[in-house]
Structure formats: C-alpha cells, structure tokens
Amino acid sequence: MNATSEPFTTSADLAKPSVADAVVGHEASPLFIRKPSPDDGWGIYELVKSCPPLDVNSAYAYLLLATQFRDSCAVATNEEGEIVGFVSGYVKSNAPDTYFLWQVAVGEKARGTGLARRLVEAVMTRQEMAEVHHLETTITPDNQASWGLFRRLADRWQAPLNSREYFSTDQLGGEHDPENLVRIGPFQTDQI
16 A cells, blocks of 8 residues: 655745745745644744743644644744744634634744734634634733733624633642633634
C-alpha cells in the first residue's frame, strides 16, 4: 500500500502572500496570516513562552494544534517566516455554533498593530466557521489586555458580551487565578 501525503511547504514559503489568508501591517514590514503547518509547532511554542502571562503548554500540544486543529487556528509570520502571532481554538462538538478560543499570543515585534484582533477575525471568517455564531474563551480577572481585546471584538461585531466565573482557583490547583468564561454572540461571521 502506498502512502500519499500533501506536498510539504516550508514556513518561509508559507509566509508568502500567495499562501497567506491575509496580509496586514505596514508595507515596509508586512505580516502574513495563515493556517499553521506541522513545521510551525516549535515556533508557536517559543512564541507563547515569550508572552507571559499566557500558560505555556508542551511543544507537542502546539504541534497537535498546528496539525489536527489547523482549520481553527492561525499564525502570523513576518517576511522571514518567523511566527509573531498565534491564535488557537476549536468549534465545540457539543455546540457546533460556538468557537472556543484557547489562546492568543502576539510577540513583541508585532504588538500595537491590532494583530490579535486580525488573527481572531481571520479564523472567524473562514468557510469552516460559517455556522459559528458565538465565541467563547476564558480570561483571568486581571488580564486587562485580553478583556480589552474581547470587548473590542464584541463592539466591532455588534454582539453582546457576557461573563461568569468558570474555573475557581481551587479547581485550578490553588496556584492559578480563577478563569471567567467570556461569551460573545450571537453574531454573523459573514458580517465580520
């Protein structure tokens, strides 16, 4: 039996505009948003490590996200193919109209460009998300950057934002701040 596989494309080649879902940023230093590839797992891991207070998962977890969940994740690269932004999430199996956003990371080189919002919107406007009308995530009470991002998304999408405590400090082992479940929606992905 012969195994077939998709053609392999390196990260540097994937950074080219012909492969990117979106090109953002300044003309002098564009950023390319696209689906991740197996070659991106380690770069995603290194990016998240450089973005406290994000929880860092294993390199293996990021490799799984870059392969098994690539349709619901996105990376942003610079012209050299360096990963400077990442968003991960999935459509909930028990609520197929809801996208659960797991992490958003923007590296120092791309901060202040609106990249976090653009990453989320790049995923939400994909054909795979046509039936999604709600976005959920969890945020610690003191993570003002994340609260600001999700409030701006709700405003842009003209959708309500609701939150409630989801995981308590005790449930998280006593050494982690509580996590609030944040829900935006309903919204129409074709109007994002």
